[in-house]
Amino acid sequence: MFMRYLATLLFLLVPILGVWTFMKADDWHCWFPQNVSSFGAQIDGLFNLIMYMVAFTFIVTEVCLAWFVFKYSKARADKGEFTHGSHKLEMIWTAIPALALLFIAFTQMETWALVKFEKNFPKNGPYSIEKPIAEVWASQFDWRFRYPGEDGQFGTVDDLERSFEFVVPVNTDVVFRLRSRDVIHSFFVPEFRLKQDALPGHTIPVWFKAEKEGVYDLVCAELCGWGHYKMAGVVRVVSAAEYEKFQAELKAHWYSNGKEE
Amino acid sequence: MRYDSRIRRITAVGLAGLAVACQLDKDREPDRPVVHYSLSDATRALDKDTGEALVPEDVQANVAGSLEMLFGSAEHPQYLLLDEWKEAGFDLNWPTYAKDDQGSGEFDETGMAELEKDNARYFRLNLALIDAGEYERVTVQSWSPDLQRTWTDLLASKAPPERDAAFAAEAKKAFESYYPSLAASAELYRQHCLHCHGPEGGGNGPTAPFLNPRPRDYRLGTFKFTAVGKGAPRREDLFRILDEGVTGTAMPSFRRFSKAQLHGLVDYVRLLSMRGMVERSLVATWTEEESLTSGDVIEAFKAVFDKWERAKEKALAFDGEVPHPTPESIARGKELFLDAKSGNCFSCHGPEGRGDGVSAFALDPTSGEIKPTYKDDWGFEITPRNLRYGVFHGGRRPIDLYRRIKNGIAGTPMPEAASALTNDDIWALVHYVGSISERPKHSNRPTPEHDASASHGEPAKH
Numbered sequence: 149m150f151m152r153y154l155a156t157l158l159f160l161l162v163p164i165l166g167v168w169t170f171m172k173a174d175d176w177h178c179w180f181p182q183n184v185s186s187f188g189a190q191i192d193g194l195f196n197l198i199m200y201m202v203a204f205t206f207i208v209t210e211v212c213l214a215w216f217v218f219k220y221s222k223a224r225a226d227k228g229e230f231t232h233g234s235h236k237l238e239m240i241w242t243a244i245p246a247l248a249l250l251f252i253a254f255t256q257m258e259t260w261a262l263v264k265f266e267k268n269f270p271k272n273g274p275y276s277i278e279k280p281i282a283e284v285w286a287s288q289f290d291w292r293f294r295y296p297g298e299d300g301q302f303g304t305v306d307d308l309e310r311s312f313e314f315v316v317p318v319n320t321d322v323v324f325r326l327r328s329r330d331v332i333h334s335f336f337v338p339e340f341r342l343k344q345d346a347l348p349g350h351t352i353p354v355w356f357k358a359e360k361e362g363v364y365d366l367v368c369a370e371l372c373g374w375g376h377y378k379m380a381g382v383v384r385v386v387s388a389a390e391y392e393k394f395q396a397e398l399k400a401h402w403y404s405n406g407k408e409e
Numbered sequence: 410m411r412y413d414s415r416i417r418r419i420t421a422v423g424l425a426g427l428a429v430a431c432q433l434d435k436d437r438e439p440d441r442p443v444v445h446y447s448l449s450d451a452t453r454a455l456d457k458d459t460g461e462a463l464v465p466e467d468v469q470a471n472v473a474g475s476l477e478m479l480f481g482s483a484e485h486p487q488y489l490l491l492d493e494w495k496e497a498g499f500d501l502n503w504p505t506y507a508k509d510d511q512g513s514g515e516f517d518e519t520g521m522a523e524l525e526k527d528n529a530r531y532f533r534l535n536l537a538l539i540d541a542g543e544y545e546r547v548t549v550q551s552w553s554p555d556l557q558r559t560w561t562d563l564l565a566s567k568a569p570p571e572r573d574a575a576f577a578a579e580a581k582k583a584f585e586s587y588y589p590s591l592a593a594s595a596e597l598y599r600q601h602c603l604h605c606h607g608p609e610g611g612g613n614g615p616t617a618p619f620l621n622p623r624p625r626d627y628r629l630g631t632f633k634f635t636a637v638g639k640g641a642p643r644r645e646d647l648f649r650i651l652d653e654g655v656t657g658t659a660m661p662s663f664r665r666f667s668k669a670q671l672h673g674l675v676d677y678v679r680l681l682s683m684r685g686m687v688e689r690s691l692v693a694t695w696t697e698e699e700s701l702t703s704g705d706v707i708e709a710f711k712a713v714f715d716k717w718e719r720a721k722e723k724a725l726a727f728d729g730e731v732p733h734p735t736p737e738s739i740a741r742g743k744e745l746f747l748d749a750k751s752g753n754c755f756s757c758h759g760p761e762g763r764g765d766g767v768s769a770f771a772l773d774p775t776s777g778e779i780k781p782t783y784k785d786d787w788g789f790e791i792t793p794r795n796l797r798y799g800v801f802h803g804g805r806r807p808i809d810l811y812r813r814i815k816n817g818i819a820g821t822p823m824p825e826a827a828s829a830l831t832n833d834d835i836w837a838l839v840h841y842v843g844s845i846s847e848r849p850k851h852s853n854r855p856t857p858e859h860d861a862s863a864s865h866g867e868p869a870k871h
Contacts, residue, residue: 151413290654290661303848305734305840309805311653311662329657363533374616378601380665406636406726406808409645 156218163210185340186357190259270321277353283325286333286346289375308398314383317391318361326352336369358385444483472691475706480684486591505588524669525585531667532584539580552597555590589673610681620659628685631820634803637723638816641716647675657800686713731807734840742841757793762845764795786820799846810839
């Protein structure tokens with residue numbers, strides 16, 4: 149008798165602890181980092197939608213499991229009954245998840261298109277696909293950011309290059325080109341809710357709009373070799389004035405005559 | 410029923426065993442292998458015929474002992490205080506203190522302010538936690554063992570209710586004014602540099618064989634990308650490599666650490682490099698004179714230290730503003746590049762700068778393959794840079810290329826520019842090299858002009 153209650157309780161603990169951890173996660177500082185990008189709220193909305201759907205299924209399944217453990221754990225003398233399945237039941241448990249997946253697929257389309265489709269990229273601001281702010285180069289194992297310099301063209305001698313730190317203006321639609329020198333890397337800034345693979349041989353346009361100044365971690369999110377764990381950088385979001393200042397400093401550093409260093 | 414009781418018994422025994430194991434294990438210190446310095450392969454080399462050590466083992470022990478006296482051990486790296494240093498109050502172990510105040514005075518006031526400012530960036534999360542009074546959540550990474558000690562002592566000095574504004578100020582100061590000791594930098598080095606550069610900076614860490622180009626071996630005291638040409642580098646040169654990384658190689662930018670930590674690493678790399686230089690010099694002395702005295706050891710150390718001190722005044726800079734390229738300067742550069750008497754760049758870098766010059770490669774008669782002619786000072790085959798890639802290890806800035814051309818590259822066959830070349834000539838070469846490294850022609854996102862040229866660029870019909 150005791151074992152039966154204990155087993156039921158153990159199985160019930162799974163949904164209870166699961167829901168409790170979820171509710172406390174924010175207090176324990178192990179939930180999402182802050183969101184600072186313009187489309188971040190939409191991405192979080194999608195995440196939450198899917199999570200609540202999964203949570204509902206999780207709780208229902210776990211409670212059923214606990215109930216079955218309780219109901220059928222009695223030692224019984226009679227033999228089990230053989231059934232050959234139920235067509236109706238199978239239809240139901242195929243159709244419901246299929247509908248759920250379709251629902252998710254259609255709900256996320258708008259957000260996906262907003263973030264990834266080239267036709268929806270910002271056009272009216274200072275930066276666009278034709279005129280990106282910088283080329284972001286991923287290589288084993290660091291990030292380099294190449295600003296086009298005066299001629300607005302990439303790959304020319306007046307390009308200004310900065311390693312590790314990607315400086316961008318706040319509240320501005322920023323478009324950049326993502327490139328890789330060697331293998332597949334992934335540009336991931338958790339605070340921007342932005343992740344994009346960098347493929348060797350491809351030039352991939354990416355955009356975001358950061359709405360809060362600050363320094364945000366940039367990490368590689370695609371296992372790219374032995375040094376993947378240390379392939380880190382930062383995105384520094386600054387005011388327009390400070391961005392001008394940064395560009396001037398970078399230029400001064402670029403055309404330094406070597407006296408200062 | 411029988412099964413039930415057996416399962417219960419097994420479970421109980423298992424749980425009890427687990428509890429005992431946890432209890433026994435709770436005081437175990439995590440394993441941390443102790444790192445030792447060893448002598449270089451050259452010092453320990455064996456005679457090919459007899460199989461005996463070229464440098465007798467007692468001499469090797471003597472050298473190892475001398476090095477430990479001068480530079481300490483891997484766990485406690487520390488320079489020996491020379492008598493004259495003691496008199497002058499000079500101490501190479503503490504770079505932030507003034508030259509006559511038990512330090513080596515390597516930072517002026519602006520330098521120190523910059524270090525503090527960057528510490529504030531690096532420790533920003535901790536400083537915010539201190540401001541919020543959340544002292545328990547402050548974390549100090551294991552690569553700063555000295556700061557960990559300072560922090561634990563500080564927390565122990567005052568109980569939570571007594572922590573006032575003065576305490577907060579002191580706590581913030583501990584982070585903002587942090588400059589790692591040599592031992593702490595050695596720990597940082599072990600966690601982030603050793604796996605490529607090896608425990609003695611021999612460029613022979615476990616990852617090294619997989620890398621091309623190979624990680625730098627510091628022990629020759631030769632560093633390629635400096636402003637001083639051949640010879641020991643300056644602090645700024647090493648710092649720049651740590652700060653910017655080396656494009657096109659496995660050396661990344663380490664800017665995620667604070668400037669103080671990077672300068673600490675520079676201190677430690679200098680120690681390893683000096684250690685290697687002294688080792689070579691001692692072995693050379695023994696080979697020449699068949700004896701090694703303590704006087705020799707101190708002399709060797711002084712000579713090496715002098716080389717590093719002298720580097721400080723040798724930086725190559727340019728007077729006035731860096732000139733910008735013009736069609737004339739590029740044309741002039743091309744002329745020099747292809748002129749065997751002045752620039753002579755093409756003989757190695759090839760007529761188009763593709764790194765395929767005739768003198769850099771030769772037919773190997775035994776294998777019948779074309780192999781690089783040259784080796785660098787570390788004994789590895791070396792090929793000239795393909796200047797059309799637009800990737801320059803020493804940096805792409807005009808002044809970087811200027812320094813590479815004028816000074817040559819230490820440890821490689823890249824020579825100093827011929828003395829007949831004027832500054833204008835060198836800038837012309839810089840501009841030409843820059844112009845052939847430009848990329849838009851083969852960008853994979855075609856520009857309208859590119860499209861046009863592609864459609865008209867069909868092979869001509871004869």
